[in-house]
Amino acid sequence: MGSGRGAAGMLKYQRIAEELRSAIEAGEYGPGDRLPGENDLMALHGVARMTVRQALSVLRSEGIVEARKGAGVFVRAFRPLRRRGIQRLASERWAAGRSVWSADVDDRRELVVDGVQVAREPVPERIAAVLGVEPGAPVWVRRRRYLLDGKPVMSAASHFPADLVADTPVVSPDPGPGGVYARLAEAGHAPVRFREEIRTRMPSAGETDELRLPSGTPVILITRTAFTADSTVAEVNDMVLDAASYILEYEFDA
Amino acid sequence: MGSGRGAAGMLKYQRIAEELRSAIEAGEYGPGDRLPGENDLMALHGVARMTVRQALSVLRSEGIVEARKGAGVFVRAFRPLRRRGIQRLASERWAAGRSVWSADVDDRRELVVDGVQVAREPVPERIAAVLGVEPGAPVWVRRRRYLLDGKPVMSAASHFPADLVADTPVVSPDPGPGGVYARLAEAGHAPVRFREEIRTRMPSAGETDELRLPSGTPVILITRTAFTADSTVAEVNDMVLDAASYILEYEFDA
DNA sequence: CAGGCCGAGATCTCTAGACAGGTAGAGTGC
DNA sequence: GCACTCTACCTGTCTAGAGATCTCGGCCTG
Numbered sequence: 041m042g043s044g045r046g047a048a049g050m051l052k053y054q055r056i057a058e059e060l061r062s063a064i065e066a067g068e069y070g071p072g073d074r075l076p077g078e079n080d081l082m083a084l085h086g087v088a089r090m091t092v093r094q095a096l097s098v099l100r101s102e103g104i105v106e107a108r109k110g111a112g113v114f115v116r117a118f119r120p121l122r123r124r125g126i127q128r129l130a131s132e133r134w135a136a137g138r139s140v141w142s143a144d145v146d147d148r149r150e151l152v153v154d155g156v157q158v159a160r161e162p163v164p165e166r167i168a169a170v171l172g173v174e175p176g177a178p179v180w181v182r183r184r185r186y187l188l189d190g191k192p193v194m195s196a197a198s199h200f201p202a203d204l205v206a207d208t209p210v211v212s213p214d215p216g217p218g219g220v221y222a223r224l225a226e227a228g229h230a231p232v233r234f235r236e237e238i239r240t241r242m243p244s245a246g247e248t249d250e251l252r253l254p255s256g257t258p259v260i261l262i263t264r265t266a267f268t269a270d271s272t273v274a275e276v277n278d279m280v281l282d283a284a285s286y287i288l289e290y291e292f293d294a
Numbered sequence: 295m296g297s298g299r300g301a302a303g304m305l306k307y308q309r310i311a312e313e314l315r316s317a318i319e320a321g322e323y324g325p326g327d328r329l330p331g332e333n334d335l336m337a338l339h340g341v342a343r344m345t346v347r348q349a350l351s352v353l354r355s356e357g358i359v360e361a362r363k364g365a366g367v368f369v370r371a372f373r374p375l376r377r378r379g380i381q382r383l384a385s386e387r388w389a390a391g392r393s394v395w396s397a398d399v400d401d402r403r404e405l406v407v408d409g410v411q412v413a414r415e416p417v418p419e420r421i422a423a424v425l426g427v428e429p430g431a432p433v434w435v436r437r438r439r440y441l442l443d444g445k446p447v448m449s450a451a452s453h454f455p456a457d458l459v460a461d462t463p464v465v466s467p468d469p470g471p472g473g474v475y476a477r478l479a480e481a482g483h484a485p486v487r488f489r490e491e492i493r494t495r496m497p498s499a500g501e502t503d504e505l506r507l508p509s510g511t512p513v514i515l516i517t518r519t520a521f522t523a524d525s526t527v528a529e530v531n532d533m534v535l536d537a538a539s540y541i542l543e544y545e546f547d548a
Numbered sequence: 549c550a551g552g553c554c555g556a557g558a559t560c561t562c563t564a565g566a567c568a569g570g571t572a573g574a575g576t577g578c
Numbered sequence: 579g580c581a582c583t584c585t586a587c588c589t590g591t592c593t594a595g596a597g598a599t600c601t602c603g604g605c606c607t608g
Contacts, residue, residue: 292546569591
């Protein structure tokens, strides 16, 4: 048969995708509901399996449905956290001994830290210049993952210049109340200014794996640089967030 | 043949995708270069066309490759703009009569405005609550698109309460030096505080169309709310950015 | 030399069928 | 009532082939 513009000027797989999409938008299928299966759609539209699969792959890559092998195709939900970029780093917060992250969760949902690892590693090239150390020089790296309702929503790797944090609680797995910023302050390296750089792209295979992302979800990359009063860099924090789990917020004066 | 784990524990299409991916990362194919075509890959790996296509679709959905029908599959480039969220809205800037957007382009590349439209429209539901007007009430909407080297990288729609901007240059296509914020200030509604909310997802069909996005590129949604000194909302600006064209930056004190 | 035509080659769409492997509910046995 | 097995169903992978449609460079004409 080949292709050729179909009846309504639309390709078959586009027609099927469009029909399902508008059914979802109309609320016929709510979050978590199962869509008709491949076999149903084949019979319903009189097309081959691969055509139905292409229609479903459109919806998957748009991130509005998620296929679970052996079970079916399901409508995805969007229930993001709100991450307040500026207030959460206000110094009263970490000075008071509260964790920086408690500012993230607006509902009663809980972010838990998973698998903290602290190690001395050679500095990645991209970060060496920002930290102001020689490429390949050792830095301290704190890696951890954050789970929401058991699902990973973010992974982070903080990089500290080795001479700044050696023999401080910053390099112990549990840095104590107020987090690493409170410890940095006690060591005379209080962060006074932050820069956050944000970009977004589709995840690499490793990121998909680590955050257990369904296909069709982008990741948000945030690189935060913390500056001390004498303009040295105390930390470079590389974060990878599940885009479907976050809304970022920045509030500031003109 | 069916599937079943292949030789190296990897599926055929994954093996092909992985091979191409690492060749790209190794620099064998630079930005803009053409990859081997479907027929070449079929012959080279001894697989069916659909299998090669699935491999290429993995790379496309990762956004590292872009197919041009009739021509081939090409490696994509990533040359983003830097958008400084806070400095660019500092009041000295628009008071001095400079356009807000000149702060975006760091290189010598130029952002040009395309197709400004100003109209009175019923307020979208999502924005009504923020603006503090009745759902469906008329508001003034400024729509425009921004092009970089002829390619659209962002579209924006600013919403103003009707009573605030009626009979001001804010609702004329060309608001004059300093942009709409300077005009709002002259009308006694100078923005003194901003909130930007950021989220990210795959684009809808309309967004793909308007920004001419290749598949595999997410969009960044920024909603900026501008507050005046008496805490009323002067503007809600809904922006859609091509994620491959932007790095966002926010810099602030602890 | 400019401009249009044309064809080779590229991707895109679609078919019909097959097997692999995961899921979840029904039914069975204790 | 509980745990286990079995099975029908579902998605994932792959084949071999064919027509549609777009691109781009070469050729030919004026």
